[in-house]
Structures are given as structure tokens and as C-alpha cells.
Amino acid sequence: MSLVFLAFGAVLLLSGCTFKDIDKRAFITSIGVDQSEMPDKTYKVMVKVAIPNGDPKTPKSEFLILSANSDSISEGLNLMKSQIDKELVYGHSSTIVIGEKLAKKNIQPLLEFFVRRPDIQMTSYLSVAKPNAYEVLNFKPIQEQVSGGVLKSYFDFSRTESPYIDQICLFDAYRRETEDGVSIVMPIIESNKKELLVDKIALFDKNKLIMELNPNESETYRLLTTGIYNESLKVKNKNTMFVMNLEKGKAKYKLKDQNKNIIVNYTIKVRAVIEEKVDGLEMIREGDITALNKQMEEKINAETSALLNKIKDKDIDPIGFGLRYLSRNSENRNLSFWNKKYSSLTFKIKSEVKIKGTGLIN
Incomplete structure (x- = not known):
């Protein structure tokens, strides 16, 4: 019994050193x-x-x-x-x-x-x-x-x-x-x-x-990875500059082996609205919207291809093409094999732009 009291007394004398x-x-x-x-x-x-x-x-x-x-x-x-x-x-x-x-x-x-x-x-x-x-x-x-x-x-x-x-x-x-x-x-x-x-x-x-x-390349990178929302893009049609509000932009890709090479097929979908007409008071016609759709697609395709090739030339892979290829290819899961293929990677970009309208006015 005396031992119990001694132990209890020792516990009471302990300081709370772990608490501050x-x-x-x-x-x-x-x-x-x-x-x-x-x-x-x-x-x-x-x-x-x-x-x-x-x-x-x-x-x-x-x-x-x-x-x-x-x-x-x-x-x-x-x-x-x-x-x-x-x-x-x-x-x-x-x-x-x-x-x-x-x-x-x-x-x-x-x-x-x-x-x-x-x-x-x-x-x-x-x-x-x-x-x-x-x-x-x-x-x-x-x-x-x-x-x-x-x-x-x-x-x-x-x-x-x-x-x-x-x-x-x-x-x-x-x-x-x-x-x-x-x-x-x-x-x-x-x-x-x-x-x-x-x-x-x-x-x-x-x-x-x-x-x-740079900021433009960073925006393109975000479009290719996590997507972008409510961002502006300038497009010039004839003599008029339009500012588009990209309400939503998403991208996905597939890797395909073709003729001993690997092709990255990118599909980019963008939904936009004409937000601002910088100069000119002419009404926006249906033909203008069709032309702007095509121009935006060409602009996105060119900027995406330039960025992907620039990154590839630096021999880095922030998007993770190699990770996807190695995880889904049961025959060649060797990193050295992928590194040899990466330098000759080919990108095919297809963008689909849909301009919904001209904002609140027609």
C-alpha cells in the first residue's frame, strides 16, 4: 500500500513539460x-x-x-x-x-x-x-x-x-x-x-x-493541364480586334504508337463569348463568328504546339507523358526506352472552339 501512495505522490510532483x-x-x-x-x-x-x-x-x-x-x-x-x-x-x-x-x-x-x-x-x-x-x-x-x-x-x-x-x-x-x-x-x-x-x-x-x-505560356500550360476559366484572349478579324472571354477551356490527350514513334493526340475544347470589340461600330454578323472560331482554333493550335515542343527540347516532362506511357504499356516499362522515345515525340493538336454569342448585345 505504501508503494501505491509513493507512486501517486511521484505523479503529482511531475511537471507538465510537454505542454506549453x-x-x-x-x-x-x-x-x-x-x-x-x-x-x-x-x-x-x-x-x-x-x-x-x-x-x-x-x-x-x-x-x-x-x-x-x-x-x-x-x-x-x-x-x-x-x-x-x-x-x-x-x-x-x-x-x-x-x-x-x-x-x-x-x-x-x-x-x-x-x-x-x-x-x-x-x-x-x-x-x-x-x-x-x-x-x-x-x-x-x-x-x-x-x-x-x-x-x-x-x-x-x-x-x-x-x-x-x-x-x-x-x-x-x-x-x-x-x-x-x-x-x-x-x-x-x-x-x-x-x-x-x-x-x-x-x-x-x-x-x-x-x-x-512567360504569362502567355503559363496560361497555355494551365489549359493543357488543369484547364482555365473566365480568361481573355485577343483575336483580330480583318481590321477589328475582338476580346474573347474564355468561359471554359479543357484539354485531354492520348498516346499512340505509330511507325515506331509515339504520337500525342491532344483535343482541346474551348467555350467563349465575345466580350469586347476594340474598334469599329459595325454589327457582328454570323460570318464573323465563324471566322473568329477558325482563327481562335488556329491560334490555340499554334501556341500549344510551340509550348509542347519547347518543353520537349529541354528534356523535361511536367505534364507526365512518360508516367502515363509507362503505366499503360505492358511491353515497354523501361525508363531508358521512354527517354529515347521522348526526344522524337510528335504532337497533333485539335482544338474545338465554340463562340456562344456576343454577350448581351447582338
């Missing part, structure tokens, strides 16, 4: 990694710490940027513990930003670390930062209720739908890094100190940034 009050915690909303400016260090690791606002009625975003130069990400995060009197909590972090210089070298160690770290969400959004991750993290919008919320809003399609942004989460980036037949793709966030601009896409191989797509 909320005012003893610092919540990380974003993580950034740049190439270190110190020649003897590899990384400059940064975290964006949200500072609570005492008045919930007043939207106000205050934050603190902690940084450390180190040879590894884990060392950098540990060094930052000495820069603040609170426990760093990563469970609320929703974005991971990688500096452009570092992205052009090797991002494999970064993906490996963040995937292994249990307190970092696998659904965190990844992006490339220009000119660097610090400038993007340090950007303060005019109005933001939660520090770091503006970065998440760019990639959360329940809040915004941009034809230039291709979101990617940590789990998907790691899958693309380890899976045969598909390569990594990330959006680019550019800071000019006055605003953030997200209208370009970065294409990687398995470890480094290979090429950047």
Missing part, C-alpha cells in the same frame, strides 16, 4: 530558403512568425522574420530557437518559398527534409521566389488579417482562380521528384517591394529549375 501555454508559442505561417550570402554556408533559412493582434475588429497583420545561415535546414531552424523566447510551432505553416538562385542549383535536399519533418504539413504550397525568398516573405500587403495569408490565397483556388497559377503541394512535388516519367513544376512569386506578382510558372527536372514560362 499558447502565449509561450510562436506560430510559423511561412518558411523560406535562400542560397546563403555567406561563402562558408549553404542555406539562409527564414520563418515568418505571426504576431497576434489584440483587437479582432481591426484587421492587422504583424509579423517577425527570423533567419539563420547554416549548412542544413534543420540546423538553421534550431539556430532560430535562440532568437525568440517562445516555442516555434510549424503546424500552421502553409507555404514554403524557395529562392530563385537556390532553385537553379538543387532542391532535392529541401524536399527530402520537409517531407520527413512530421510537424510540417504535406499540403503546404511550394513556390519559387524572385528575386529571393526574403523579399517575398517580408512583403506586407495593405490589408491582411493573418500574417502569411496572402501567400496561401494565391494558391487556394477556393479563394482565387488565376489562369497563370499552377499550384503544387509538398506531397505532389516529392512525388514528382521520385516518380519516373514526370518532372516538377512550381509557380513563381515575384516581389517588386510594392506588390507581389504571380503570373509565371517554373519548370524543373528532378532537382533544379530548367526554364520559366
Whole structure:
């Protein structure tokens, strides 16, 4: 009996070392990694710490940027513990930003670390930062209720739908890094100190940034992958410029073996409405709509073919043609076989454009 009382007394004397009050915690909303400016260090690791606002009625975003130069990400995060009197909590972090210089070298160690770290969400959004991750993290919008919320809003399609942004989460980036037949793709966030601009896409191989797509190419890439909604396209018919509202655009493709070559047959369907007539007051006739349909199809075919061949020439495969071929071809599931075939891939594009009308006027 005395042993029972002794054990019970020992339990009462134990301190709650695993529990910390909320005012003893610092919540990380974003993580950034740049190439270190110190020649003897590899990384400059940064975290964006949200500072609570005492008045919930007043939207106000205050934050603190902690940084450390180190040879590894884990060392950098540990060094930052000495820069603040609170426990760093990563469970609320929703974005991971990688500096452009570092992205052009090797991002494999970064993906490996963040995937292994249990307190970092696998659904965190990844992006490339220009000119660097610090400038993007340090950007303060005019109005933001939660520090770091503006970065998440760019990639959360329940809040915004941009034809230039291709979101990617940590789990998907790691899958693309380890899976045969598909390569990594990330959006680019550019800071000019006055605003953030997200209208370009970065294409990687398995470890480094290979090429950047301009806004028009980024829009075409989105059309070929996830589709686009409510986007504008300019088409000139005779002497008149028309602006089309692409209400919906979707694409699908099939791989076909033909004469020892592989052909990618793309079918693109676009539904549009004439939104603006830039010059001229003439009425839009049925013949004009037919001609515009054909012009839009030719424009889409040309831009799609140019982008696909440009990507193929860089020997990267962000769309995942190789993954589909290897998964559905029972005879040749060898990656080296596919790599030889990929360089001679042929694209056949067929677009179907349907202009529904001219808006509210005829």
C-alpha cells in the first residue's frame, strides 16, 4: 500500500513539460530558403512568425522574420530557437518559398527534409521566389488579417482562380521528384517591394529549375493541364480586334504508337463569348463568328504546339507523358526506352472552339 501512495505522490510532483501555454508559442505561417550570402554556408533559412493582434475588429497583420545561415535546414531552424523566447510551432505553416538562385542549383535536399519533418504539413504550397525568398516573405500587403495569408490565397483556388497559377503541394512535388516519367513544376512569386506578382510558372527536372514560362505560356500550360476559366484572349478579324472571354477551356490527350514513334493526340475544347470589340461600330454578323472560331482554333493550335515542343527540347516532362506511357504499356516499362522515345515525340493538336454569342448585345 505504501508503494501505491509513493507512486501517486511521484505523479503529482511531475511537471507538465510537454505542454506549453499558447502565449509561450510562436506560430510559423511561412518558411523560406535562400542560397546563403555567406561563402562558408549553404542555406539562409527564414520563418515568418505571426504576431497576434489584440483587437479582432481591426484587421492587422504583424509579423517577425527570423533567419539563420547554416549548412542544413534543420540546423538553421534550431539556430532560430535562440532568437525568440517562445516555442516555434510549424503546424500552421502553409507555404514554403524557395529562392530563385537556390532553385537553379538543387532542391532535392529541401524536399527530402520537409517531407520527413512530421510537424510540417504535406499540403503546404511550394513556390519559387524572385528575386529571393526574403523579399517575398517580408512583403506586407495593405490589408491582411493573418500574417502569411496572402501567400496561401494565391494558391487556394477556393479563394482565387488565376489562369497563370499552377499550384503544387509538398506531397505532389516529392512525388514528382521520385516518380519516373514526370518532372516538377512550381509557380513563381515575384516581389517588386510594392506588390507581389504571380503570373509565371517554373519548370524543373528532378532537382533544379530548367526554364520559366512567360504569362502567355503559363496560361497555355494551365489549359493543357488543369484547364482555365473566365480568361481573355485577343483575336483580330480583318481590321477589328475582338476580346474573347474564355468561359471554359479543357484539354485531354492520348498516346499512340505509330511507325515506331509515339504520337500525342491532344483535343482541346474551348467555350467563349465575345466580350469586347476594340474598334469599329459595325454589327457582328454570323460570318464573323465563324471566322473568329477558325482563327481562335488556329491560334490555340499554334501556341500549344510551340509550348509542347519547347518543353520537349529541354528534356523535361511536367505534364507526365512518360508516367502515363509507362503505366499503360505492358511491353515497354523501361525508363531508358521512354527517354529515347521522348526526344522524337510528335504532337497533333485539335482544338474545338465554340463562340456562344456576343454577350448581351447582338
